[in-house]
Amino acid sequence: MTESLLQWLQSEHIGHIIKASILLLAGFICASMASRAVTRFFSKNFSQHHIVLFKRLLYWLIVALFVASALKQLGFSLSVLLGAAGVLSVALGFASQTSASNLISGLFLIGEQPFKLGDTIKVGNTTGEVLSIDLLSVKLRTFDNLFVRIPNETLIKSEVTNLTRFPIRRFDLLLGVAYKEQIATVRKILLDVADKNPLCLDEPNPMFLFLGFGDSALNIQFSVWSKRENFRDLRNSLQEEVKLAFDKADVEIPFPQRTVHFNQINNSLLQTQVNEGAADKT
Template identity: 45%
Template structure:
């Protein structure tokens, strides 16, 4: 009885086709997943973690399509005829999907150039956030107010992208004005002391103190303090507070804009005296 069933199984074309499909599915899908993981790990050292994962996804999806094609062929589908019949529709879809193809190619350029990695803080136009995922079609950012922003890869290639956390240290710049009655060297010395005693400000590179010139109501200065990227927000918040405390302690005035209005005689036109000379 068992021998008859086995004989019928091996002689029946339908059973043979089902067996081949099961073999292709059982061996193909795990094989594709294994190959995609290997490719992702091998390329991770060169393209970064996000780049390796992205190319691993491309390999995985391509492998799934190949397994599906093999299964359809076992069921007798004529893929050449199907693809030929879908040629006209494919052309129309191709024109409609130009943006998607552009995003895909742009994503490959981003992976190859590696201008940023997952976890970096970047600025794209007016949007600033942390890179959460570099996808095949778009980049996902998490803003500081906890919103998720999806930016198409094509926009990243066409527009200016600033990677805020690219380098380990950054400079925090602050512009401040004091009254015209203050001494410039005294103000610069106080600004230097504030930067030197702050624990998060680096000694090297040295803090930059610059006298920017004369404003409408103030003498303007710029202080540029260097710090590690993890302490940028801390320095940006604490340096102005400590400058205000130091100025109050030293009696240095921070002026507010003011204008002098004149009325009465001050607004009257100045008389012009014309002298006549005799002809020679």
């Protein structure tokens, strides 16, 4: 047995095994170093979640290359392995076209970065906070505390609105006042309300727009800016303050009205027909 072991150790097989082991060890070391380099060089431009995904992809790609080299040292034919992998890839491709599409879309989302973790986005009729950005889907938490999973392919094909991308937001208040009101007076009241509200920003300035003559009112748009985190509070407080200011100044906010005019000739004809009918009965 000792002689057999010595013969085996002196054979070329042990050399191939040692080379393969060195390749595997070098592969794991290189993969670890590359992962650290991704963290160091991309930490300023990408979110932490994207960095983690990049690290995993790069790590296993490098390990796979070194494993293939190690198998070649052990005598495995890479052409056979690649052929089998190709057939398997085609089979999996037909079986999981949706998953592949979501995977590719996820890579586009990671590269484009239309939103990041913690942002509030709107996709179709769904609005929520981004919890995670994965290779197959994006997870959201809606304002009524529901968990929503949106496939990456849907995000690529749909219009996505990022509500928290920029530090300030504009609130547009659409309202109407009666035709008897003076536009200059209404403008002054609205600007005074914005000036007294601590959540309204002075820059950009509040904006007053006269939109035109409606069916029952003079249509007006009053736009004010606020910090992103104060937008909801501003929207609620500003509308209440405008209502109170209009009531104090006796400015009327009309409801839809219709004026009906009766033709005098038709009224006379109707009265004649009524009189004739009464005469026939007598």
